[in-house]
Amino acid sequence: MAGERTQIAFTIGARRLFTTDRVLDPFAFSLEEALAGIAPSQPPDSSHCDGIRVLSAPLSMERQIVAAFPDHIAGAREEFHRHYIAMDGSFEDYLAGFSGKTRSTLRRKARKFAQVDGGALDIRAYTAAEEVERFLQLALPLSGKTYQARLLDAGLPDGDGARDEMLAEAAAGRMRCFLLFLGGEPVAYLSLPVRGKTLVYAHLGYDPAHAQLSPGTVLQMEALRMLFAEERFRFFDFTEGDGAHKALFGTHSVACCSFVLLRRTLANRVLLGARAGFDASVARGKALVQGNRSLASARRLLRA
Numbered sequence: 001m002a003g004e005r006t007q008i009a010f011t012i013g014a015r016r017l018f019t020t021d022r023v024l025d026p027f028a029f030s031l032e033e034a035l036a037g038i039a040p041s042q043p044p045d046s047s048h049c050d051g052i053r054v055l056s057a058p059l060s061m062e063r064q065i066v067a068a069f070p071d072h073i074a075g076a077r078e079e080f081h082r083h084y085i086a087m088d089g090s091f092e093d094y095l096a097g098f099s100g101k102t103r104s105t106l107r108r109k110a111r112k113f114a115q116v117d118g119g120a121l122d123i124r125a126y127t128a129a130e131e132v133e134r135f136l137q138l139a140l141p142l143s144g145k146t147y148q149a150r151l152l153d154a155g156l157p158d159g160d161g162a163r164d165e166m167l168a169e170a171a172a173g174r175m176r177c178f179l180l181f182l183g184g185e186p187v188a189y190l191s192l193p194v195r196g197k198t199l200v201y202a203h204l205g206y207d208p209a210h211a212q213l214s215p216g217t218v219l220q221m222e223a224l225r226m227l228f229a230e231e232r233f234r235f236f237d238f239t240e241g242d243g244a245h246k247a248l249f250g251t252h253s254v255a256c257c258s259f260v261l262l263r264r265t266l267a268n269r270v271l272l273g274a275r276a277g278f279d280a281s282v283a284r285g286k287a288l289v290q291g292n293r294s295l296a297s298a299r300r301l302l303r304a
Helices: 030-038 059-067 091-096 101-114 127-145 145-150 160-171 206-215 213-228 244-247 266-303
Strands: 003-012 015-028 051-058 072-087 121-126 173-182 185-195 198-200 203-206 235-237 254-262
Touching: 003 266, 015 254, 015 266, 030 051, 030 072, 030 235, 030 254, 051 059, 051 072, 059 072, 059 254, 072 244, 072 266, 091 213, 101 173, 101 206, 101 213, 121 213, 127 160, 127 173, 127 203, 145 254, 160 173, 160 185, 160 266, 173 213, 185 213, 203 206, 203 213, 206 213, 213 244, 254 266
Parallel strands: 015 051, 198 235
Antiparallel strands: 003 015, 051 254, 072 235, 072 254, 121 173, 173 185, 185 198, 185 203
16 A cells, blocks of 8 residues: 555644544655645645645645645644754854844853863764664664654654664765763754755654753754754755754745645544644644733733
8 A cells, every 4th residue: 555654643732632643644745845836746646545744844835735725634734844954054154043142042052061071072973874874773762762753753763764764874875863961871862864966854762861961052053063064955844843953943834734645534624623622722722821921911011
C-alpha cells in the first residue's frame, strides 16, 4: 500500500492525549517551494491509501490544493510561521541581527555552560557515515529522556530503516549532526539532513536534568557557528510549527499551513469533525484562561 502511517493527534499544548492512525501520501513543500509558491513536482497519489498529508504549504496555495481534491475533506489544520535562517552572510553578520540584549544573553548561557564543564564547551560534529553511526549510538539513549520523545513521539528515529537512511545520507555528504557534552556525557543533540543548499532542522533534544543550563540553546548557537564557517549553505529551515526557539534563531519566516485530506467516508467525517470540535474547545479554554489573567492583572493595577 502506498503512503505512510500517520497519526492524527488530539493535543493540548505539547501533550498528546490520544491519536488515530491513517495511511496518507505525504505532499511536503520544501522551503524553496514554499517561498516561491510552487507545488512539489511529485503529485500526491491517494488511490491506495486513506488520503493525503499536506505539509508546510504556503497559505496562498491552500485553497488551490483543497480544490484539486474534491473527493476529499480537509481537516486537522495547523497554521504557523515557517521560520528559517538566510545564511548568505557570515556568522558575525547573523549575530548582528540580534538585539544587544539577546546577544549578551546567548553569550552568558554559553559561558555558564562552559564554566560548569571546566571552562570550555565540548561540542562535536558528525558528518561521515561512520561518524553518524557513532552519533546515533550516543544520541539515541539521550533521545529517550527528552520531552520530545516522551510527550510528542518526536525523538530521534531508532528503527533499522531510519538508521540505514541516515547512514546512506551521511555517506553521500548530506548529514550534519552535533552533540554537546557535559562531564564527558552527551546532554543535547542536533540532527540536520542536507537538501541541496538547505539544512533541515530534523531533531533537537536535550536531557531535561540539565535544562537550567539551556543545553539546546547552547548547542544550536555553536552548531550554527560551525555551519556558517562551511560557506556552502543558503538556508537553515526550521520546518513546520511555531516555537520560541525557532522564532529566536530564525531571521525570516513564511506563512504556512499543514493539514490532511481524507477520503469522504463516514469514519473520516466523524474523525475530522471530532478533531475540529476538540480544537475549538481547546482554543476557547485558552481564551478563557488568558481573559482571566488579563482581568486579574487589571484588578491588581487598580489596587496598586
